Amino acid sequence: MTRIIADISVSLDGFVTGPDAGQDNGLGVGGEALHIWAFSDDPDDRRVLSEATARSGAVVLGRRLFDIVDGPNGWDDETGYGAREVGEPAFVVVTSSPPESVRLTDLDWTFVTTGLADAVTAARERAEAASSRCGRDLDVVLMGGGATVGSALDAGLVDELRLHLAPVVLGAGTRLFTGGAPHTLVRRSVTPTPNTTHLAYDVLRR
Template sequence: MEQPRIIADITASLDGFVTGPDAGPGNGLGTGGMPLHNWVFSDDPDDRGILAGATERSGVVVMGRDLFDVIDAPDGWSDELGYGATEVGKPPFFVVTRARPETIRLTGLDWTFVTTGLEDAVSQARERATVEAAGTGVLKDVVIMGGGAIVGSALAAGLVDTFILHLSPLILGAGTPLFRAGARVELAQRDVLVTSTATHITYDVL
């Protein structure tokens, strides 16, 4: 059977930050970071189509523990706002963490906590997506959604097939960087769509 694609998908400012300063539970996009995701809540039909299509193609999602803590906080995801924003997708989620959280607020979602590292989490997610495809007949993607350290590490480790970057027309000046010094990664630009709120770029990882 064909293997699921591994896609890293994230939004960043023009100066390469995925949040503003002081990001965390209760302040998920950091100070001044909310405009990063203007495209997610845009009425532009191209933005809406990108969001809906990405949510629909997400078979399994991988994230880091910091992002999970933001999502599971009292002001995090809800029945009206979740994976894919207002799309509220409910794929299985694999969280890379040192230890399982003591409590989980979002008990209605399918969580797997992987304490053996990012590579193992991606491998387990791919296996889950393959099993789901065998049952439904539809092969969907494994999506690494962040945060920035997880996406950057996955690219550096050669775990990603396709990298989707949503560039927000915003210069934050500080915050959580998408990339830190690390491995060199070559990309081939496959698609660019410019909307009123973002530039959506799809790369194949060489």
């Protein structure tokens, strides 16, 4: 069964970027510390990343994050979705208007202008089609940014929340949770490593 997974790295004080995040500094000041785990050689970090990438049938992201990953300092042949795993699922971007051009033309991009719920629906269809082709269940992954993940949670679109809790206090930046609707979570797993604590929760639908 295809599940909707919100997957994001976060600081101890709840930020998914450092301050002053922008096109040329997507993670903000100090934000690189959030993703050290994704490039580590720790076996548990590698396993978590590999398993998540392998199960990704489609990925949803917001326009701001798309502009960063498709920008001149974004993904390349060695570093892309899944960090060093460089997975290539279908990508669905929530945006008010599609870009005039795409740099990463070898990836499968779909631009949805009718809202997050429609983007998740489109991604589910792509993931289910990919599941049928490969003969195993694949997921939809909401990779961010923080506003996209938070909005999906508030809209009741998420089945599972995966947080990679980095041992860093950023003090400012982009918050993951901004005082939206309450959520009841049930813990699925906790995997501590020297670089992060991988947390997985089922999200109980309201």
